[in-house]
Amino acid sequence: MTPADDILPAHAYGASRYPRFIPVGDVALSVEFGDAIAAEIHAQVVALERALAAAEVPGIVETAPSYRSLLVCYEPAEISFGALLDALRGLLGEAGDPLHLPARRWSVPVLYGGGVGFDLDEAARRLGLTPEALIAQHASAEYTVYFLAFAPGLPNLGGLPPALHLPRRLQPRRQIPAGSVVMAGGQAAVMSLPMPSGWHVLGQTPARPYDPARAEPFLFRPGDVIRFRPIGSDEFARLEARRVRGEAVIVPDALPPDPGADGAVT
């Protein structure tokens, strides 16, 4: 098969033929691993992104993971579509078990309810739970950072327990603060900037997913694993004070090297 034969538009693929390699204009391509939000599909996205960064393929400008696909931006003057496909196929062939990649793990402290988790009681009522039961469920789950999007460093988390799936609020709020710990539908997130949102605000973390003044502006990376830890107002105040002093509020428990962490994949 010559490289030119590989270039198929989406409609030429069968519904179940994954992975698919679909051009997104002349400087990007999407590697699709499925058509659903699922941990095993997303794990393949993260595995390919890491393998691609480690392989240092020339001509790759940057990559962006989402639920079920990896967007690969490239410079066609430096790498042809065919050569890029060959490189991607090679990396997919070599990849180990994507579900068992080493991941950085975070424990994210959260002050639930009260003045900072203003939707906790109503969300609990709509779910038929006590606020305490909602907190217990939310803090017992393990979440994966699917991707960062909608605002700089905003982690979109998979792993919300089905008992907490709740449609978004009918009336979006004009602005919710950075650090808000939120959920809507089957998804969970931590707000990185103050922004309008229809998601349910369960509480607040003193940690900031995005801080342009920090040496590493972005706290989380795609593929990181997060647990939420309920804290009281005393600890919240202590951690807030650390943040205000410019000190780290939380650190991950393991730091495998991430070749894309400095923002340059190549």
Added chain:
Amino acid sequence: MTGAQLLAIEPTPFVTVQDSGRRGWMRFGVSRAGAMDFAAMAAANILVGNPPDVPVLEFAHAAGIWRLAGADCRIAVTGGTFGCRAGGRLLPPWHSATLGDGEVLQIGGATDAVWGYLALAGGIALPRQLGSLSTHLRSGIGGLGGRMLRAGDALPLAAPRRPAGPDLALAPPIRRTGPLRVVLGPQDDYFTPESIETFLGREFRLSPQFDRLGYRLTGPELHHAKGFNIVSDGVVPGCIQVPGDCQPIVLMRDCQPPGGYPKIATVITADLGRLAQSRAGTPLRFRQVSLAEAQLARRRMVEGMAELPGRVMVLLGK
């Protein structure tokens, strides 16, 4: 830092600092942003003796009234035939000119473009954020406080210069006409074959709803074959997404992955500047090209921009 500044006296809305954009941070949820018309930005910079991707001021339709303070500086306005005045002088667009210390610059409207560029010799002295000065309004990143410039702002100039030589000019670019070239996909399979035919065969119009994020089009309805909810995935500028109202939106420089609607096709990079400069009401058609043709067009665009310095005309007798 020189202490010299460009003061915003009565700026129009939508004036932002832009350069060629931010690369490498998309995986952290950061848009690339960058000039809507790269070629016009490059031309403005070359006319004032800057490298082509030095940060400039980008404006929409007109820029309003500005004043230079603390130095003389060579400037140039490109993008369209914007009516510019300084003191009693008319400053032709696509020409360099020298502003004196304290002189007022007025940049009025153009009929042949949307986005204009004001380059200042020596550039702008603001700190880069994540490798770029491009302003992304939704993220509050870049430029001056991550926002549009407003009256009272003072933009610090890096190294204002008043070169001794004559002023320079570039012929306004002859923008390609004819259909916008697209590569189908990445979700062309979400549309009925009739809709693909409609998309490639019929005429659309640019609606007045446009900004740096996207351009909304009106025209015949494009029907989805299997609903309009996809699992959100990556987007780049040029992606044409079709939400539930069956009317296409072309995503532009400030777009952020992921996008939640099916994307029928993607405008090729060589035609993005031309689309950006099309005004509301402009009729548009689309033509499918192969990936090879799209990438050849990109190579020609890059070569054309590399040739800009050689096309500069020296204005003698000025």
